[in-house]
Amino acid sequence: MDYSKKESNKDHYINLGKIYTKRGDTGETSLLNGQSVKKSSIQVEAYGIIDEANAVMGFAKSLVEDEEIKTILTHVQEKFILVGAYLSAGADYDTCVKEKITKQDVEYLEKHIDEYNKRLLPLYKFVIPGDETSSASLHIARTVVRRAERAIVKLSESIKFPAEILKYINRTSDLLFVLSRIEDDNRTINYIKSRLSEALRVGGTDKKIYSFQNLTLENAKRIVAAGELKAKELKKDFVFTVVNAEGNLILQEKMDNAILISVEVSRKKAYTSASLRAATADMAEMIKPGRSLYTLQNDPKYVMFGGGIPLFKNEILVGAIGVSGGYVEEDLAVARECEREFKKILEGK
Structure with a gap:
């Protein structure tokens, strides 16, 4: 840049009268x-x-x-x-x-x-x-x-x-x-x-975010029952939370010896999965410093580790399951079992 001085009513330091001077x-x-x-x-x-x-x-x-x-x-x-x-x-x-x-x-x-x-x-x-x-x-x-x-x-x-x-x-x-x-x-x-x-909008033209009424209390009970069978295999007690597409509670069950804090954590996992329409395990990388969801790590409404899974029917979000009580891998394994049971319900089995 040429900083040659140009006299005018204002202070200028660039003379663009000619681009090249040789x-x-x-x-x-x-x-x-x-x-x-x-x-x-x-x-x-x-x-x-x-x-x-x-x-x-x-x-x-x-x-x-x-x-x-x-x-x-x-x-x-x-x-x-x-x-x-x-x-x-x-x-x-x-x-x-x-x-x-x-x-x-x-x-x-x-x-x-x-x-x-x-x-x-x-x-x-x-x-x-x-x-x-x-x-x-x-x-x-x-x-x-x-x-x-x-x-x-x-x-x-x-x-x-x-x-x-x-x-x-x-x-x-x-x-x-x-x-x-x-x-x-x-x-x-x-x-x-x-x-x-x-996730929270009701109405509009995007049918993929509409709430779906088939996730009933009976369906939620069946999903949780499948998770409890997996929990017995692991010889641990868990807390299960099922929410609808808006993150509202459908069912929460606590196995006898599940620790009390798991009640809140399972609820947050379900809410997080419904809100972000993604498994909490998939969000773990995104909350690391410098990543796109970093600011969520200190938000008390969300939990960003395994055990929360969204439930979809034909790409339409219908709810989410949150599981807490074991190690992260164990929570995720039990939640996956609940998800498999939900898919059986969709298949009419």
Whole structure:
């Protein structure tokens, strides 16, 4: 990017009167203060990486859906043009650059970092980018900004810049990290909302989410009875919960020696399977840090380990079974037996 100065009523640092100037054909370029330097210089490298970071933030912005985040990114991009001007002006920044990076600019970033960080769950391991395209692009922007920071530190060994420049770059990388996690959470929340609305909606045109009346109390008793036979094979006592498509209780039975906490856990497993229309065992991977359902791990309404299975008839959700009382594998084995019995009911056996 050419940071040559243009005089007008506003402060501009880009002259687009002509796209090519041929000044760079010999490997040199002109700085904002008029000095000619090699393109291999650390000064050109520094503001070149700032330009690159600006472009990557623009790419990330095109993928983000949250309008507030888009606005913040645009604000930072505008400031990065100013940072590039600082770096291009070098020691003459005070006379060449009219607008300044101020303490208030740094505080603007810190304010948003603090506000967004309050919404996030604690991190227990390193984030591995890639589950969401928008958040991954923000991580790319973050690493480019970090590279710019290293170049500016190197440049600062020979040219002194206001402390706010380096602070602003440092806080930007922190902000991009927080925004990437927020973007992951936003996508997760939207996904969950859509799944819940599908599961709980009554009416509309999607017949696959209608409640189906054939899952009667008698059917629920038969399903549980099959599970109890499997439990006796395992020589353990379990709690069984059967709910309808809306997650409402049809039947709950506790075998004599099942532990009390299993009553609540089995109910939550059934509700989770009905709500998300998926087996709780399948959700276990999705609640790990960085995955799409991570934010559900601390939601008390849901249980994300084996023992909950949705029940479908012709792809229509009719209810769910939740089993608790043993190890995860045992809960799942008993729940699968209940599911097999349900399929026998559908087959008229």
